Amino acid sequence: xALKDSIKTILQEAELYHGQGLLAEAKEKYQQAQALIERSAxxxxxxxxxxGIHRKIAGIELHDQKVQQTAATSPALSEKxxxxxxxxxxxxxxxxxxxxxxxxxxxxAKFGQFSSAxxxxxxxxxxxxxxxxxxxxxxxCHIALASEKAAVEQYEExxxxxxxxxxxxxxxxxxxxxxxxxxxxxxxLSAPAAPAASAEEETARVEEEFIxxxxxxxxFESGPAQGKVIEFDVNFQSGNLLSLIVPQKExxxxxxxxxxxKINDLQFYSPIAIFNGAGVVSEKSQxxxxxxxxDFCLDIEITST
Amino acid sequence: xAIFNLKKREIECKIVYYGPGRGGKTTNLEYIFKTFRKQITxxxxxxxxxxxxxxxxxxxxxxxxxxxxxxxxVQLYTVPGQVQYSSTRKLVLRxxxxxxxxxxxxxxxxxxxxxxxxxxxxxxxxxxxxxxxVPLVLQYNKRDLGDQGIPIMPVEQMERDLNxxxxxxxxxxxxxxxxxxxxxxxxxxxxxxxxxxKELKWAQ
Numbered sequence: 001x002a003l004k005d006s007i008k009t010i011l012q013e014a015e016l017y018h019g020q021g022l023l024a025e026a027k028e029k030y031q032q033a034q035a036l037i038e039r040s041a042x043x044x045x046x047x048x049x050x051x052g053i054h055r056k057i058a059g060i061e062l063h064d065q066k067v068q069q070t071a072a073t074s075p076a077l078s079e080k081x082x083x084x085x086x087x088x089x090x091x092x093x094x095x096x097x098x099x100x101x102x103x104x105x106x107x108x109a110k111f112g113q114f115s116s117a118x119x120x121x122x123x124x125x126x127x128x129x130x131x132x133x134x135x136x137x138x139x140x141c142h143i144a145l146a147s148e149k150a151a152v153e154q155y156e157e158x159x160x161x162x163x164x165x166x167x168x169x170x171x172x173x174x175x176x177x178x179x180x181x182x183x184x185x186x187x188x189l190s191a192p193a194a195p196a197a198s199a200e201e202e203t204a205r206v207e208e209e210f211i212x213x214x215x216x217x218x219x220f221e222s223g224p225a226q227g228k229v230i231e232f233d234v235n236f237q238s239g240n241l242l243s244l245i246v247p248q249k250e251x252x253x254x255x256x257x258x259x260x261x262k263i264n265d266l267q268f269y270s271p272i273a274i275f276n277g278a279g280v281v282s283e284k285s286q287x288x289x290x291x292x293x294x295d296f297c298l299d300i301e302i303t304s305t
Numbered sequence: 306x307a308i309f310n311l312k313k314r315e316i317e318c319k320i321v322y323y324g325p326g327r328g329g330k331t332t333n334l335e336y337i338f339k340t341f342r343k344q345i346t347x348x349x350x351x352x353x354x355x356x357x358x359x360x361x362x363x364x365x366x367x368x369x370x371x372x373x374x375x376x377x378x379v380q381l382y383t384v385p386g387q388v389q390y391s392s393t394r395k396l397v398l399r400x401x402x403x404x405x406x407x408x409x410x411x412x413x414x415x416x417x418x419x420x421x422x423x424x425x426x427x428x429x430x431x432x433x434x435x436x437x438x439v440p441l442v443l444q445y446n447k448r449d450l451g452d453q454g455i456p457i458m459p460v461e462q463m464e465r466d467l468n469x470x471x472x473x474x475x476x477x478x479x480x481x482x483x484x485x486x487x488x489x490x491x492x493x494x495x496x497x498x499x500x501x502x503k504e505l506k507w508a509q
C-alpha cells in the first residue's frame with residue numbers, strides 16, 4: 001500500500017477511535033501516523049499534518065489529566081440523584097426500615113457522597129440497633145473527607161455524652177485508632193473505661209473491623225451436611241453480627257445450630273480477603289410472614305478472627 | 306435479588322448491563338428508552354456522566370405487565386466500564402438477577418472484553434454467585450464499524466474468547482443503530498424470569 005494510503009487509513013482509524021472515546025487507542029494510531037510521516041520527507045503538507053496530529057495527541061493528554069483529577073475526587077450529585085442512590089441501594093426494605101436506611105447511607109458513602117452520608121448516619125445514631133455501626137461510619141466519613149481532626153473531636157464528644165455504653169465506646173475507640181493516621185492524633189484518645197476481661201476486648205477488636213462480609217462458610221459436624229462446609233450469603237451485617245437467611249428447604253442442615261452454639265473454623269468471604277474465625281449462634285428463628293415466610297433467620301456473632 | 310411481594314403479586318427484578326468501557330452499555334439503554342416507550346415506567350437516569358462517559362451508573366425502570374399472574378417490573382442498570390471504577394461496579398451489581406454483557410467488537414478492544422468478563426466473574430463470586438448460574442446474555446456490539454473499514458473481530462473469534470465455556474445466548478448487533486438491542490434484552494428477560502419462576506415458584 002502506498003505510504004499516503006497507509007497514513008490515511010491509520011488516521012481514519014485514529015479518528016474513529018477518538019470519536020468512540022477510545023483515547024488510548026486513538027493516541028497510539030496518531031503516534032503511529034506521526035512516526036510514518038516523520039520518517040518520510042516526501043509526504044505532501046508534511047508540516048501541517050504533523051501539527052494537526054500533535055494537536056490531537058495534546059488534546060488527548062489533556063483529557064487524560066482531567067479524567068485522573070475527576071477519579072481522585074467524587075463528583076457532586078444532585079439531591080434527586082442522592083435520593084435515588086439511597087432508594088436503589090437499600091436492600092432490606094422488607095425486613096427493617098432502619099436497616100434499609102443504613103444501607104442507603106453506606107451506599108452514599110461508597111459513591112463518595114460523604115457529606116450526605118454523614119447526615120444520614122447522624123440520624124441513625126439515635127437508633128440503638130445501629131448506633132455503633134453508624135458511629136463508625138461517621139468517623140470513616142470524616143477521615144475520607146481528610147478531616148481526621150473532626151473525627152477525633154466527634155469521638156471525644158461522644159465520650160462526654162451518655163449516648164453510648166462503655167463497651168460501644170471502646171469498640172469505636174479501637175476502630176478510630178486503627179483507621180486514623182498516627183500523626184493525626186495529638187494525644188491518645190480518651191478511653192471510656194479500662195478494658196475488661198480479654199474475651200470482651202477480643203470481641204471489641206473483632207467488632208471494629210468494618211469489612212463487608214458477603215458470605216460465610218459454616219462447617220457442619222452433624223446432620224445431613226456433616227463434614228462439609230456450606231456457604232451462606234450474608235443478608236445483613238451490623239459490625240460483627242451477621243444475619244443469614246436460610247431457605248426453608250435447607251432448614252434441616254441448620255437443625256443442630258441452636259442459640260449459643262459455638263462454631264470454630266468459620267470462613268468469612270469479603271471483597272478484600274477470605275479469613276477464618278469463630279462465632280456463636282446468637283439468634284435463630286423462622287420467618288412467619290412476608291415473601292420469605294418459612295425461611296430461617298440465623299444470626300452469627302463473630303467472636304474472633 | 307428479586308423483590309417478590311406475595312400479597313400484591315408483584316415481582317421486581319434487576320438486570321445489569323456490564324462490559325468494558327465505551328463498549329455501548331449506555332447506548333443500549335438509551336435505545337431501549339427511546340424505543341420501548343410503552344414499557345418504560347420512569348425516566349432514564351444517568352448518574353453521573355463526564356461528557357458521555359458513565360461515572361456511576363445508568364438506571365431505567367420498565368414494566369412488563371402481568372406474567373403468570375404477577376405484575377413484573379424490571380430495573381435496568383449499567384455500570385461504569387473504566388477500570389478505575391471497580392468498587393462502583395461491584396456496588397451496582399449487588400442483587401443482580403440477570404446480566405447483559407456488552408462486548409466491543411473492535412479488534413483493539415479484545416483484551417478489554419476478556420478482562421471485563423473476568424472482573425464480572427470475580428464480582429459475582431464475591432456475592433456468592435456463579436457466573437455459570439446467573440442468567441446471562443452476550444452482545445457483540447459495534448458490528449456496524451466493520452462496514453467502515455475498521456478492524457473488528459469475527460463473531461466466531463468473540464465466541465471463542467468469551468463464550469467457549471459459558472455457552473450462553475449471544476447477539477451480534479449495533480446499539481447505536483438499535484440492531485438486536487431489543488432481542489438481547491428480551492432474551493435476557495426470558496432467562497431471568499425463567500430463573501425467578503424456578504426460584505420463587507410463583508404461578509397463578
